[in-house]
Amino acid sequence: DQQVKQNSPSLSVQEGRISILNCDYTNSMFDYFLWYKKYPAEGPTFLISISSIKDKNEDGRFTVFLNKSAKHLSLHIVPSQPGDSAVYFCAAPANAGGTSYGKLTFGQGTILTVHP
Amino acid sequence: EAGVTQFPSHSVIEKGQTVTLRCDPISGHDNLYWYRRVMGKEIKFLLHFVKESKQDESGMPNNRFLAERTGGTYSTLKVQPAELEDSGVYFCASSHLPASGEGTDTQYFGPGTRLTVL
Numbered sequence: 001d002q003q004v005k006q007n008s009p010s011l012s013v014q015e016g017r018i019s020i021l022n023c024d025y026t027n028s029m030f031d032y033f034l035w036y037k038k039y040p041a042e043g044p045t046f047l048i049s050i051s052s053i054k055d056k057n058e059d060g061r062f063t064v065f066l067n068k069s070a071k072h073l074s075l076h077i078v079p080s081q082p083g084d085s086a087v088y089f090c091a092a093p094a095n096a097g098g099t100s101y102g103k104l105t106f107g108q109g110t111i112l113t114v115h116p
Numbered sequence: 117e118a119g120v121t122q123f124p125s126h127s128v129i130e131k132g133q134t135v136t137l138r139c140d141p142i143s144g145h146d147n148l149y150w151y152r153r154v155m156g157k158e159i160k161f162l163l164h165f166v167k168e169s170k171q172d173e174s175g176m177p178n179n180r181f182l183a184e185r186t187g188g189t190y191s192t193l194k195v196q197p198a199e200l201e202d203s204g205v206y207f208c209a210s211s212h213l214p215a216s217g218e219g220t221d222t223q224y225f226g227p228g229t230r231l232t233v234l
Contacts, residue, residue: 002158034222043120043207043225044159089159093221103149103161103172104223 003027006090006107014115019077021110023090026071030092034104035064035075038087047088048075080114087111118142120226122208128232134196137229141190141210147221148191149211150183153228154204162206165191166213177202198233205230 005024013019023033031052036044050057050064050073057064063076077084090107121140129135141148150162162181163173167188176183180199185191195202205228211221 004158036225041227043209043227046222046224049222091159094161103164103175104151104159105161106151106159108158109156 002108003030004090004092004105004107006088006110008110009108010111010113012113012115013080015082016079019075019080019084019112019114021075021077021088021090021112023073023075023107024071025073025090025092027092027105028071032093033064033066033073034091034093035062036089036091036106037084038089038109044089077112080112082114082116085112085114120208120210120224122206122226122229124229125227126230126232128234129198130234131200132197134194135198135231137193137195137206137208137231139191139193139208139210139226141208142224144212145210145224146188146213147211147223148185149209149223150191150193151207151209151225152204153207154201159207162193195231198231200233203231203233 003026034049035047037047038044048059048062048064050066055066066073087109089109091104094103123138146167148165151159153159161175164171165185168185182194207228209223209225211223
């Protein structure tokens with residue numbers, strides 16, 4: 001039962017353009033979402049998060065949008081840089097309803113390649 | 117501040133052998149998690165310690181896996197006997213325990229241990 005889904009295995013964009021990574025979820029109890037970035041041979045690194053009380057959170061070049069009615073979130077990177085090339089995971093803590101910590105449920109990941 | 121460290125970085129063993137993975141969390145982090153990623157798929161939860169207690173071990177595949185966190189510091193994950201399907205990358209993550217009323221914790225991941233069972 002895949003509660004967090006990233007349906008695009010890969011995405012290729014040109015440097016300077018916008019990268020949009022998508023994530024869908026099925027569990028309406030999820031109330032907090034995180035994006036992690038992973039380089040080869042490294043562990044995932046926290047990138048940005050969003051609480052369900054918001055529909056947008058911005059941090060520099062990274063913006064996450066949340067559409068609760070559609071159970072959909074997206075990560076926008078603009079402008080994209082070659083150093084952004086990595087695997088991006090969407091995740092949600094499983095312990096919803098008051099606390100948003102605990103085991104993370106991850107999507108399958110999207111490989112982003114940014115071409116110079 | 118040192119990050120989460122894991123040892124070894126790689127392990128290649130034969131089916132039926134035993135392997136022990138170690139994780140040293142960030143100092144002061146009470147939460148410690150183990151995850152596994154198999155064949156480039158999603159990262160899956162294995163178990164969660166709060167200090168030395170197992171808070172949630174619902175993701176442990178079977179009784180061939182044993183995790184410990186004696187003293188609430190570092191943790192070990194033992195696989196005995198290892199099977200072919202145990203191959204994958206094992207990640208450890210740690211975080212602060214949220215104070216009452218706070219909702220979130222940011223989990224910091226180690227580099228992982230790549231386990232290959234032949």
